[in-house]
Amino acid sequence: MNLRGCSAQILGHVLNDGQSLTAALEHGLAKLKDSKDRAFVQALCFGVIRHFYALDFMLSRLLSKPLKQKDGDIKALLLIGLYQLQHMRVKSHAAVSETVAATSHKPWAKSLVNAILRQYLRDAETLQQACTGDSQARHNHPDWIVDLLKHDWPEHYEKILHANDQAPPMALRVNLQQGSRAAYLDELTAQGIAALPVDCCETAIRLDQALAVEQLPAFTQGRVSVQDTAAQLAAELLDAQPGQQVLDLCAAPGGKTAAILERQPALAGLLAVDVDQQRLQRVTDNLQRLNLHAETLAADACQPASWANNRQFDRILLDAPCSGFGVIRRHPDIKLLRRADDIVVLQALQAKILAKAWQLLKPGGILLYATCSVLKQENEAQIAAFLAEHADASEIRIDAHWGTARPHGRQIITGDRQMDGFYYAKLHKAA
Template sequence: MLRSMSKSKPAIQATSSPRQAAYTTLQRLVNSDLHADDLIDQELSHNQLQGPDRGLFAELAFGVLRRQGSLDHYLKQLVQQPLERLELPVLLLLRLGLYQLRYLDRVPSHAAVHATVELTNVILPRAKGLINGVLRSYLRQQESLTLPDPAQQPVAWLAAAYSLPGWLAEQWLQQFPQSEAAGLAAASTEIPPLTLRVNSLRTTRNALLERLQAAEFIAEPCRFAPEGIQILQRCQITSLPGFTEGLFMVQDEASQLVAHLLAPQAGQQILDMCAAPGGKATHLAQLMNDQGCVTATDLNARRIRRICESAERLGLTSIQAVAGDALGNDYLEGMQFDRILLDAPCSGLGVIRRNPEAKWRLTPAEISRCAARQRLLIDAAAARLKPGGVLVYATCSTAVEEDEAVIKDFLSRNPEFVVENGAQFFPEWADLFDNSGYLRAWPHRHGTDGFFAARLKRIDR
């Protein structure tokens, strides 16, 4: 098994086997820019997986991605050759089998080994002996497998124990004490809840909660977001009561807070610069009572259609969705806005519990490239803001380079802007704001995605 892990096309199509479907999904993700949740939804849409198999498939695919670093750490102690020299199918099959043995209590060990070997017989028959041998070795040796010493090798320990790339483990240890970095890493491996934002122009949170509970969905109000509801079980979004009626939008709680921080007023001219898929744009229109204008722009025309579709389903008419390059010379030429939201494209480190494949694709160089683009975007936003106006800069990143450093650089070059402490506007959210007045939501502290937001005011001189 000495072939390199080169990109390969999936050999398996939609199947009634949850393990085979998980293998196919993981294979398609290698060296791809596709998202795991999109591929999982594609597989489920074939309707060849039924009942509990649908849940097992999603658990296996997402679970292997969430725990990949830990799985590989243990595999290195079980496989006699370097993992990078294994054929890609062999490595994926080993991860699938080991994930079931180590993390799925409801799958008996003998069944997990047998099912993985049988799948190997379909995928790569000559690897059956290796797969069977490694998984049975794990069962014999699991108590003797070790992690790095957290005192002597804190980065290696955090990476192996909580499934992180080494560079991210090092970054979080620079931001937090070891115990809190571990808490953040642990929270980032958990399955996040499905969070809804109630369309307050058509219903109330209590009314929608009652409908959800009457339909036997386990639901509860969010801690911070006043329109937020968490669904505490797996479900299809389109099957939820009120979807076709436009009573809610799927949106994480931390993301919901950003529109409130901008605090748009009815009748104002608002710009959402990087608006797709439309969660924040529709929230802004909702907070304005659908009075005024929200100009929602994005580079991709296809994603612009998603904004329009969401606005139509929610019954919103104040959104004007426009395809455009925010860094282009003719971007919204001559237009000025009362308030601007820049939810800047970023590394997505704050949402790796939702997109676990991202942590294995990202590099420090990619974060630096994101930060360079973010500095250009915030300059473009500032050029479109009226004197006295408010600009909110936000990312779903945990990286200081993409967040505080971008704001510090911007303020050093634009003395007419000042930071407004969000805690002064939202004292009930005091726990969410740091000493600089920036909003910082964390999975391990607040149960939300990781999010950063700064509210900046342009002084009217």
């Protein structure tokens, strides 16, 4: 199988059909058995999506006229070719010849792809320089996202944009119920896996290089999980105590659910709720691997009357649906698939879920609001509006050595301490 052709099919589902890169890869990689082939295809797809705006700008300069919509597969191959030549260590003659070979299903495109890629090799410096004169190509983000980030973070937006285009580090969460972080670091060292502890989170380890989970010591036994450090902070902030009832809203894929249970095994119960039954299955799968137990429920967080049965909880984690602007480096297709008017819709949804969740919190209880966003309107502005409308709510200040204190809550900017962009606010309900 031609790996460039396979990559083009996957990219076509994202660029032409609006499918998420995660879903497209899951389907496309299933056809490949060799782990090196899978890794190469994944690197191509992530790379093209991550650098799409610059690559697309250069391609538009190289083509004498735009390709027809029905030839989106050829456009994907051209982007793949350009990405290899600019960003990968593939030898240029191999990158050109293998990409050309992937056009066998459309013989007319062979000469076009060959000519475009060879022209790029001749004019690479000029084309790359031209990118600096185009806003979207220079920032490698759509202008509307740049404008939002620049408005919220005028001193940091360029850092955020740069971090979004980098491959994220691989972070691990050590299950302290099965042994110490120091002991697990020793196990990694014994296997020649370079890693360091993360000082702002007692469970976090950051690997020097990403690897397959099958290579991690005792992964299948639940000794460790893959989770970004920023997301690991949720369990510590929630601070669930023995005998308490905990609700995890919008819980899938379950990393925070598991972290809460690992940190506090003596809970009276934990209910993990998510609206998506398929994604909820991932919560169940994660808990099974870790030998942890929670009640899971596919239900709409906006309609607790239909499922809560008058239950109330001592602790609630609301990992609110959001733009995902703090995890673009992990999900670069957000730059292509998200739309400006989505943000207003998400804001309204966040406010609704937060108000409904508050009704489920016991007096004296704590609700932790979290997003993987860096947009103020989804974060500190959302909390300010909630506090203004709920006299029984007060904010618990988060004092920490990570992130930045905001008028409400605490914000992690993408790339700070190599973490994802994340926001937390801790709310107390009057007794």
